[in-house]
Every structure is written in C-alpha cells, then in structure tokens.
Amino acid sequence: MVRADTPGARAAFEGWLSEQVAALSTVDFDELGSDPLARLRGEQLGEALLVTGLEGRTDAAFRALNVQRDLLIEVAPVPWILLGHHQGLVDLQQVAPDFCDLVSVHVTVMALPDEPLRRRELAWMSINAHSGVFSRVQMIGVDAAATPVGDRYGEMAAVLERVRELRVAGDLAGALRSIEALRSSLRASESDVALFEHAELLNAMGQLGGARELLDQWWIAARRDPGMAPSAMARGARLLGEVMHGLGDLAGARRLLEHALERQIAADAGEKTDGTAASHHALGSVLHTQGDLVGARRHLERSLEIASSIFGTDVHASAAAPLHELGGVLRAQGDLEGARRHLERSLEIKAEIFGTQIHASVAASLHELASVLATQGDLEGARRHLEHSLEIDVEVFGTEVHPSVAISLHELAGVVEKQGDLEGARRRLERSLEIKAEVYGTQLHPEVAASLHSLASVRRGQGDLEGARRHLERSLKIKAEVFGTEVHPDVAVSLHELAGVLAAQGDLDGASRHLERSLQINQQIFGATAHIFVAITLRSMAGVMTAQGDLDRATETYERALIVALGVHGTPDNTWTCMTEVRFADLLLKRGQPARAQQLLEHAHPILLRAFGPANAWAMEASRLLRFVSGASSRSNESGEMG
Template sequence: TSPPAPLLSKERGARDEQRLWLEKLVSLSLVESATTHASQTAEYRVTTILESLLEPLLSEEEWQTTRQQAARKIYQVWWEESEEYREEQGLEIVRLGLLAGEEEIAVNAGHRIAVHWADSSRFLETFQFCEQLLQKFVDYRILGTIARAEQVLGRVEDAVAHYQQALELCPEADFKEKAVTLNNMAGVIAQQGDIPRAITLLEQSLEISERIGDISGKAASLSNMAQVIVQQGDIARAIALWQQSLETYERIGDVDGKAATLGNMARVIAQQGDISRAIALWQQSLEISERIGDVRGKAITLNNMALVIAQQGDIARAITLWQQSLEISERIGDVGCKATTLNNMARVIAQQGDIARAITLWQQDLEIKQRIGDVRGKAATLGNMARVIAQQGDIETAIALLEQSLEISERIGDVGGKAATLSNMAQVIAQQGDISRAIALWQQSLEISERIGDVGGKATTLANMASVAGETGDKARELDLNLQAASALAQIRAYGNLVRVLNNLGVADESNGLVYLAQAIWLTLRIQAPLADTIHIIRALYDAVPQGDELQALLGRTALFFCNCRGEGHLQLEEFQDLSVRMISSVAGAQGVETQEAFDTWLIQQRLNDPEYFLPQLTQRLEEMVGDGWLFDRSQVS
C-alpha cells in the first residue's frame, strides 16, 4: 500500500529544501556541481576553498566530527548502498577514513582496492598504498595484501614477516582469512626452498578450511599443495590432489576455482607428454573463463596453451593465441600477464632465428617488469635473453645479464631461480672453454636443486653437464650424467624431456645405444613428443639397424604416420614427410620393389597401410630390443 499523503508531502518538502540549499551554495561557489550527462543522479562536491575559509572558525574537535560524518556518509552511499565498484570513489573513502580515524571504513575499502591492484599486477602501487594504510592502522588484512606485493617486489623477508604478523593479528573468528594467509605464506616459503615447511603451512590451512566448512578454501589449499608437491617430483600425488580440488570446486559450483585448477593440471600433464589431454583441459578452462566473463583467466590460459603448441612445432597457431592473450591483457590493463606473454613469445621467436624481434619483445617485457617491480620475473627474462645472446657469440653481454639475474635471485631468496641461473651461466662459460669453472657452477646448482627437492632442475643441470662432457671427449662421464638425468626425469614423469635424454644416450653409447633409442621411440608412441624430436630419433634408430630389416619399414611408416597425425601447422612438415617416404622407399628398394605399382602392392602386403598392425608390431620389436634395460616404469606411462 502507498504511504499516507502527508508523509509524501513531508518528504517532497525536505527534498525541495535540500535542492534550494544546494542551489544557493552553488551560486556562492561553496559547492561545485559534478553532474555529467552520464550521471544517473545529481552529484556535487565541496570546493577546496571552503576548508581554508573554515579552518580558523572550527575547533579541531569540530573538524574531526565533520570528517567522521563525511567519511561515514560517503561510505554508506558509495560503498554499502552501491552495487558498482568505482576505484576513484574507493580512494576518496580511504582518504576520508584516514583523516577521520575511521579504521573500519578505511581498511574495508582499502583492502578491496589493494587486492584488486595486486590481482592486476600493480604491485608497486599496492605496496605504497598498503604502507600508507599501515602507518595509520595495523590491520591483518592489509598486512596480508602488502606481503603479496612484497613477494613479487623481492622483499621476501618483509613478506614473510608481514604474513606472520597478519596471522598473529587475525581474529579468532576470521578463520577464512587465516587459511588464505597460510596459503599465501606457503608460496613464499616454497620459493625460498623450504618445501617441508611450505607443506606444513598448507596442511594447517587445509585443516582450518575443513573445520569451518570452507569448501572453496579447502579446494584452494589442495590445489596449492599439488603445485608444491610437483616440485618434489611426486606427480601421482599432485594429480590426485588436483582431482580432489576439482571435485570440491564442482560440488560447490565454484567455476572460477575449477578453471584455475584445470590450468595447473594441464601444465604438468603437458610436461608428461600427454599434449592432447593437456589441451583438452585448457579448452575446458577457456570455456569456463568465457562463460563467466573471466577475461584475465582466459588470457593466462591462452598464453600457457600457446607455449606448448609452439613446442609441438605449430608456431603460427601459437603466435595467434599469444596475440589474443596480449589483446586481452592490454584491454584490461593486466601488465603482468602481458609481460609473461611477451617473454614466452620472445623465446619461441628467438628459436625461429628472428633474434632482433625476440630482443625487442624481451625489452618490452623488462620495461613492464621494471615498472611494476616484478624482480623475480625480471631475473627470469634476463636469463632467457642471456642464453640467446650467448648463442649469437656475445659472451660478455650474456655473462653480464646472468650476473644481474643471479644478484636478483640471491637478494630475494629465490633459490630455485638461483640454481637455474647458475646452470645457465655454467653453460655460457663452458662455451668459452673454461670447463672447470663451468663444472663448479653446475655443482653449486645441483647442490641447491637437491637441497630444495627440485628434481626437474636437477635433471636439466645433469643433462647440460653431460653435453659438455661429451664435447670434451669424456664419454664415460657423459653416459653417467645422462643416466642420472634420465632417472630424475623418470621420477617426475617428465617424459618429453626424457625422450631427449634417451636420444642423447642412444647417440653417446656405442655398445648400448639401440636400447636407449628403442625406449625413446616407445615413449613417442604413447606421449606427444615434439614432431622434430620424434622424427630425428626414428631416423637415428633407422640408420643403426641393418639395411632392409623389417624394423626399418616399420620405423619409416611410423614416421609418416606421426607427420600426418601430429604435423598440422609444423614449419618442417613437408621436409619430415619427404624423409619418411624416402625411408620407406629405401626398404622397398632393398627388397627389389622398383615401380610405383609394385610399391603400392608391397605396402598392402606388408600391411603398412594399417596402423592397427604396424604400430603394435613396432612396439613389440622395440620391447624385444630393450629387454630388461628399461630406465623408467612403463606401467606409469599412459
């Protein structure tokens, strides 16, 4: 029912009186109209002249009362009653809240702004803003947010201290924020290499989430724990944790969390060589991000997909995905995601030989990371640039860049980054011929990787050391180091990298090389290794077996099969197809097949037109060649 007429009349009269007062104040220039054509309602602001005029007339107590009233009213209208988040209004609320000493108002609005900035990679702004708030109010939420920024800015000790302080100040009732803080703190501790402590913090976070029934928090803890455990090489446990996380997100309908978890799983599954499954997971993540309007999540997923697709040889498609990711990042102002995309693009473009363009992209990447204060990302970019510059022969510049990268990693306590930089520096120094110094650096890198349980990093360093040992003629050491690298890669199921190491073993070991090449090809039948790696290994085994052997025909036909199934978009596809056909034709020629008609008949007779025949046949021959010499557990390979 409608209110009584007298009440309506009274309200209308009050509004008319307010309007008349506003018109009078505007005419006196004490209030300025801020109303625009786009405004839904009339907006006004008090001129700054008024403050200086009133200053001698009002006591400090009256000023403070005025500020408090202003802060509370603007908070009510712009924050509590508004459905739209506007950054400029939030900043004004924080300014008034700080002036008025209204802690809850300033912190509530300030925390939301700071989290939004941190999520958008505006780390320097986040740090400075939180510092300003903490000078007035020491709040656990602001402490947790400034720690996020400090981790990226390289102030790792400050980040850990602020996380610890946030935990101590967190109210008993706010279990959810405590669990989030433990999660974030674990990430910093893991970066410093203390994996057991990081897992302990994540277990505490998980326990809190389960106790208070925070299902979303539980799923996040499981996902973060999986990421840390991957570093230790326990892939099976990590995948199991991600599956739990996915099931939890699905149960509560948290599609945003589900999309992020799918992306994390996809990266590890791609490392195992199951590219098709990884792409399928990324596609699911993309579909979710598009459905819920998460454009930032979409940009990140496109970037990750592109890197794997580029490694498979489809450079054109990868560049297209990166361009999409860049367009999104620029549109939403996510400079952090843009910098990561530029770095990945530069790495691939450098591999294609366009060094000048790659360096230009890296310079853009560095400029962004310098601007936002992403020192850890800067160290990684410097390392990537250095490797390419060293390959161009400018060793002096490469060493200088690596020394900058190393200094940053040491300063921020990024032990994993330090180990990687030492390994890269050793490789460049080995190019100069200073093998003893290179080995000393590799040993330092190995010691760090073993201490923090970074099995993948250890394997990379061992493989690099093996390569140099082979170049200097120390075949026994080359074999031993490659075997150690293969063992480490098998442990973490990094089958794509394992294929390369097995190939190195096959080339280096004259007495047992066929066994290693056979294992490498056996893996390529089950994982989606890069096409170039696959064809080169097949050719190596083809050349090593007797001319005209049935195995040669199986190898040549399998090479062509891979070209047709996995070669779409590959820059060398025609070259690899031609090589495959020549391998098959050579076997046919050795058996007296000379005409095209006879060749077509021979293919049918040998059943080389039927993959359901020649692929199992090849598998059987490979397994017979390996016998008991397997370097990995075949039962773990999909």
C-alpha cells in the same frame, strides 16, 4: 544491526535510542564474552537489547553467538540491536554467518562534528523474527535535521558493492574508475571507507606500487584506531604481505606474513579459524616463491588441515585453495603424480561445492593441472585442459576481455609452441596482450611484461632473434618500472632468457654477463644455494662456458648446479636433476670421462622414461648418450682382449 563508524555517531545513536525505547537494556560485547548464554540467562530484559562495543571483540566471542544462536533466541526473546563500526559488523558476518542469517543490516548513521544526528528511517527487526516470536518490522524515525546523512553512507556502500560486481565480471578498469570517483568525493570529515578496498583492487590489477602506498596509509590509520579488531589488523597485514610478495620483497613479505599469522592466532585465541588457514596459505605461497619448498608444503598442509577441521570435511573452498597451491609445490619438487592428485582432488571439491564446472575457480585448477600435464610431456592433455579453462572463463565472465582469459591464452600459447605451432602461439600471445592492455588500462603491468617475454621466445623459435631481443628488453623495462627495482625474480628470468638470445646471436660474452647478473639477483633474493632458479641459472652458465671452450669452469658449474638442486629437492630422483645430468654427461664425454658420464646417465635415464615416456626429447637424448657410452665401453673392452 546498525553501522556507525565514529565514536560520535555511536554515542548519538545510543542517546537517540534511549529516548525512543523506554525500557532499553544495554550490554557491552565484552560482557557477553565467550559465553553469552550464561551472561543473559536469568537477565530481566527490557523491550529491546542494545549490544555495543563490537569493535573490541574477539572472533571467539563472535563464534559463541553462532554456536548458541537458537538458545539465545529462547533466553532473550526481544529485538536485538547490534551497534558497531563497519569492520566490526563485517567481521561478525564472516565469523558468525548463522547468527547473521537472522539479522538484517538496515541503516548506517553518522554524526558530523558539531552537528546533530541526521534524520534516518531505521528498519528494526528482532533477531528472532524468523522464529515467529516476533514477526513484524518496527519503523523508528530519527527526529533531527532534514538531510539524511545515513543515505550518504548508503550511497558509498552501493558504490563499493558495484565495485565488487565489476571485479567479479572482470572489468577491473571500470571498478578502478568507480572507486577512484568515490574516494575523490569524500569530504574531509568522512572516514576513508574505501581505502582498503582500493588497495585490494590495485593488487588484483597488478598495480602493486599503488596498492603498497594505500596499504601503508591504511596501516598507519589502523594502528591509531583503538577500536580496530585484531582479525582486521591481521587481514590488513596479510594483504600488505601479499603485495610485498608481488613486488619481489620476499624477505619483507615473509616477515610481515609471519607477523600476520601470529596476530591471527592471537585474535583467534588459539582456535582454528578461516583467518588462520588463510594466513598459513599466504605464508606458504611466499615460501614457495623463495624456494623453501619444504616450508611451503608445511604451511599449506597446515592450512588444509585447519580448513578440514573447521568444516569437518575437505569439501570446502578453504580446503580446495591450499590443495591447488600444494599442487604447484609438488610440481616444483618434481613429484608430478602427487601434484596431479592434489589438483584433481581440488577440482573434485570445487565441482561438488559449486555444483557445476562453470566456475572461475574450476578454470584456475584446470589451468594449473595443464601445467603439470605439459611438464609430464602430455601436451595434448594440457591443451585440452587449457581450452576447457578458457571456455569456462568466457562463459563465467561473459566476455573474453578478462585477466583470467588473457593468462590462459598465454599458457595455451606455451603449449602450442611446444607442439611446434609457432604461428598459433604468436597469435594467442598477441591476443593475450591486447586483452591485458584493455583490462589493466596500461602497458606497465607485470602480466604485459610476461606476455612480451613469452612472445620473445616464439620470435626466437621463428629465427627472429632481433625481434626476440626487442621484446625482452621491453619486458625488462616494464618490470623494472612496475617493481621499482631490478632485484626481482621476474627480472632475473627475463635476463636469463635474454642471455639465451644473445648466445644464439653469437654474443657469448654478453650472454655470460646477463646470466651472471641473473644469478646475482637470484642469490640476493633466495640465498646462495636455496632455490631452483639458482640451479637453473648455473646450468645455463655451464652451457655458455662450454660454448666458450672453458670446460673446467663448465664442469665445476654443473657440479654446483647439481648440489643446489639436491638441496632444493632433497633427493636426486627428480626430473630437473636428471635433465641436468644428461647435459653434464654430454660435457664429460667430450672431456673423455665416460665412467662418470655413464654413472649420471644410468641414474637419469629410467627416471626420465618413467616421467615423460620414450618419445620425450630428454629421454631420447639420455638413451642416445647411454648407447654411445655403452658402445664405447664395449669397443674398449674388445680392444683390450685383442691386445
């Protein structure tokens, strides 16, 4: 396999090779099509076979090489030379891994404008070397100028490999320094081979604005490159959509990811591939954030179906990922048992795939499962899972200074806070903040803002309302700067929390203003009635209205919150709706409407008991109010009989 990233480099290599090999057979990849065996059977081949035009291929053609590999070795028992640009070779390795097991990439060549092809030693191994038909490696020297330009690209490849190693190790700041140094060293005549990888890294670090800028550059260049493979275009669109998702442009992300899915399906010629599964997964994730839980579930289940079909089993990383995400969707739908089953199955698959629990992906599923357990009220179980997740991450990455460790510490602080250990929660959040600052190299990061937000909640629980307010205002400033706009779900969440602090300080008007702004943002992002965040904000607004004595508006707002929740979940039989019914019932009792209150409580109480158990605060409050309304009803009946 020979990498040549420019048409000039490819032409120069072909010219040189034709001089070195007297009887060279050349075939364009388009000629091989989706049935290379039929094309080559009976062909009188020379000493070697040069395959060109990889940059114009389809994934279906690549898969044919995988399927027909052993027969191709018999039909064409000569050394194969595959010539293409970087992305074409990478895609080949991804789509046809079995075929590539018998091929080694040995060289990169490049022709600069007005300069000859430079010297480079090319290790040329036949595709069937491992079969014993050819057992030697032939060395070919490129006779021209003295400086090995191929080494230049080899150096670049080594840097990019080092960047990937640093990412896996969690040293994102180090990876960023390496890739920035590489890109700054590129000459004007050299293609920016690291641009896409730089964008991926910035996305992983949460530097979404920078990632977006680079991807916009990549997108322009890719659209001008006639040799850019359709699957590479789909991959680029998918990453850009994920960045837009992170930036809060959910409508734009959805449009682009729908486009990426269409591109991927076209590139795959209607066949089921990993790329199609990944595209369904990414789109399902955006729909999840938009609150379209039904749509999210449909795409994630499709991703799971495709992955299972491709590999003949769900025991594969491509199946474990959508199972993990589906767990989050089911949790949002209130199906906690379903969420738990999906996450536990994801964990089983990962343990089987990796042969160990000591893997970052296992830690991630333990983390998500802990969230389900916490929602079910099993705080001790949630704590155990998070602590196990932390242990795995530290062992995998060899350090505590890693984004996954920081995020798990953050979540563990939330569980510890619910257990009443506010000081323990504060310590973990402050450590999480320290790690994030070191990993990301800046305070201007969404994860830093998230920890400040949670730290504000702890401060509020400790009675430090002014400290809580300062942390939330700092969190809001970071989010506005990182996202470049106030119209983002995370901004709405912090405005909501700040409203709670203001209400606790007695500033009900300020609380009302912040909740109204939070509602406006949520409705602008998600639509007027289509997301649980809208329902949550309406419920909080009703609570403030009750405190202000505006019981008519509070009643109307609770009713609106229940209608929105029904639209989101499709049924009133979920824990969020039931918790809202308990609050609403309390208001109705204050207003002297026990019949409606009793109706709500009789619906909510058994569901809360099943979900959380009798010791849960919501279940206990429902029981108390139900006893009160039942007692009031009995007293009323007794009074009527005596009269």
